[in-house]
Amino acid sequence: MPTPVIMDVDTGIDDALALLFAVAHPEIDVLGVTCVAGNAGLEQVVDNTLRILDLAGAADVPVAAGAARPLIAPARSASHVHGADGLGGVALPATTRQASSESAVALMRRLIMQHPTRVTLVALAPQTNLALLLRTHPEVAERIERIVFMGGSASVGNATAVAEFNVWHDPEAAAIVSDAGVPTTMYGLDVFNVVAVPFDRAASLATGSHRVGRVVGELLSHRVALSEDESLQYTGFIGDAGAVCAIVAPHLVRFESLPVRVELAGFSRGQTIVDRRPYAGEDKLHGLSDEWSRSEVALGIDADAVAELFLETVLQLPRD
Ligand code: RIB
Ligand code: CA
Secondary structure, eight states, X not given: OOEEEEEEEOOSHHHHHHHHHHHHOTTEEEEEEEEOSSSSOHHHHHHHHHHHHHHTTOTTXXXXXXXXXXXXXXXXXXXXXXXXXXXXXXXXXXOOSOOOSSBHHHHHHXXXXXXXXXXXXXXXXXXXXXXXXXXXXXXXXXXXXXXXXXXXXXXXXSSSSSBXXXXXXXXXXXXXXXXXXXXXXXXXXXXXXXXXXXXXHHHHHHTSSOHHHHHXXXXXXXXXXXXXXXXXXXXOBOTTHHHHHHHHOXXXXXXXXXXXXXXXXXXXXXXXEEOOOSSOOHHHHTTOOOOOEEEEEEEEEOHHHHHHHHHHHHTTSOOO
């Protein structure tokens, strides 16, 4: 049976790749997509999401707009990574449909409560919508199978030296979700940063005859303007799409069940502190807080196999 999922996105280049993969893969049933500000402003995220779902032939999947900014912090931008339009300037036909009149929270609640089995939430963005859902309708928690989120890191950050963008963008939301008692899988930068498509493969797709393949190739070929050094600008990361790949191919990922907490204060605000000590509990001996939640943390991945799974799956979408 396909896994019923609701995807929460800030489309963005890699959210777009994740949406294409999720729609294409037979073991994923996309019930709906909710949008939040992150890589781009909310309105742009909604428009990008609708266009990508149109491209994937999934214009029947409902899309709802959610939070336009984090719970506490100001909205940030990621245009240096995803371009001003959030999709690296990749041209897509304008959409002919509107987003749902429901809010993201209302759509998530309705889809979760009406589905006959538990639903998996795939959070690929700042977790503001999920936090608002869990605070407004706590009854949904027992109807959620798992929250699989792209976010955090057990090692280095990207937005800051120690914080990953999605968690850093709304740390309070991530802390609320982490403490909600729902099983979570953390697909963080430890694996996010190693799953990539080689430049020549992306370039070949971008100029190929496959309609979806061309868009995928162009998205992957977008250069990140974080360095003057051209050799550092190409990444080819499938990014968020890897978190969805991990749902259908968990054997390609090494997970550990570890205590995790989100730092809310100080220079390390937004860091996911992952306790990898061989023992736990010394914190208590020092009179420190022991408010940790456990998560299945992805620490290793067969990067080449996941990249191949991603490509072979999205190329199953219609060629013309
Ligand atoms: O840190 C990477 C994450 O931030 C990805 O989800 C990317 O799309 C951005 O949202
Ligand atoms: Ca994202």
